[in-house]
Amino acid sequence: MVASWQSTVETSRNALEAKLKATGFAGQVGHIGEDVLNVTSVPFDRVLTAREIEITELGVGQLLAKLSGGELTSEELTRAFLHRAVIAHELTNCLTDIFFDKAIARAQSVDAEYAKTGKPVGALHGLPISLKNQINIEGEEMNLCYVGWTGRISNVDSALVKCLLQQGAVLYSYTNMPQALFSGETICNLHGRTVNPHNRALAVGGSSGGEGALVAMHGSPLGVGSDIGGSVRIPCAFNGLYGLRPSYDRIPYGSSSNSMEGFSIVPSVLGPMSTSLDGVKAFFRAVVDAEPWRYDPLALHMPWSESAYALKEHGDGKELCFGLVRHNGMVKPDVPYVRALEMLKAALLAQGHKVIDYVPPQTAKGADILTRLFQADGGEDLKRECATSGEPRLGGIFKGQAVPPAISTYEFWQLCAERRDYIAMQLASWEATRDQTGTGRPVDALLCPPAPYPSFRHDDKQDIFYTGICNLCDWPAAVFPVTKVDPAVDKPVERTDFLSDFDRLNxxxxxxxxYKDIPVSMQLIGRKGEDEAVIRMMEIAVAALKSAA
Known part of the structure; x- marks a missing residue:
């Protein structure tokens, strides 16, 4: 008898539960009622030692300094994060698999090498890093959150894993993501729903939502997600994290698993998610310095550029001009974002920078192009993957919509040409701001919300083009927290004019x-290939906010 997809799910979940139980950490928190929505504030001092709490709440830069200076061993740090990861999972359902024994052995090996040489193994020496459930590790199951993929064992390390191990990292878990990776909420048939730790009645974001919850709960100092329409930035935003959607092929994707294999016109990219600002730069530079082009034929031979990070093409960063996107022409953002935009603008102006209003042109056309590209196969890829087990299709961002028929090769070519012409139009519009900035340059970067909402109720309708435009145009984009939703000041405003049906609905x-206590974040968007500059400008924006606080 062929097992039902439900029985496969039960077996898989039981296996994870057994692994968690074997750690000795499971069940320590005890019962937390469903009425407790914000679990980031649950006291953990009765299950974690003071030392565990102290080191797991340090930033990435602080941890790397202590590890490389011999003040902290990788084994101690790794065991502390493993403990918090189990707690995070029990409260949010963020993990899909763990390999703690392998992680501890790796940490001990890194420590032994340090003891022998007195030198760190690499730029990420001894740092625990969690991975979205698509980045292959040799010898570990890679199910891509499909029921039909359960039991598939990776026979190779992905290019990114090779870079991370080369730089001394310790890998210990996989995290949840939605079916086919196409959703701003994290739910799949195999592993269930991951919830937002700031409010468990709301979406954690997606598709890298498992990472979002785990990192937000300090179960990981640095996680790796993927982004094809906002999948790093949306969960970072919903969870108050720092993150980066890099340009195509700066971070290697080779030998990672993915849905829609072969879809390369708008490729998915891998990027960091961290509770600390310096975690973004630490990850990006470490991976690029590992020369990923030696492991992945598509990775750009593009070393870290210190001059780009120093903003040499942007007036050395002394008087930047930002384009403030108050809305994208399709849907206006909720009230908390309006407040956050003004906070950010005031902070930057106070530091001597300039801010002008900017609206990317014809965003509805761009959203239409991106949607038609995503649906060009008529849903064939998802249909085939679900057919391997019989699991139902969930819909994701296209939930409730009829799937259009597949288009012909010729029609796809014409759609790719539309995309080319569209991004050329966006480039011309950006260049035209040169006449408005007063710096002799076009705007150095754009500032805009990462979504029209700070989060949403489970299964609500979604819109992803605040982030998706960056994927379509290959604009590197950072995301960072600004404030939190405050019902006392973020009161609804009356509106009678709406840009779209979704604008009215939202x-x-x-x-x-x-939405109380949900983080409110911003995107900082740069030009294609300007990843280092985007990282630096995010640092400048965050410093300005701190000075204004």
């Missing part, structure tokens, strides 16, 4: 009391 469902 306005009508806004409720600050529902």
């Amino acid at each position: 306005h009508e469902r806004y409720d600050a009391t529902v």
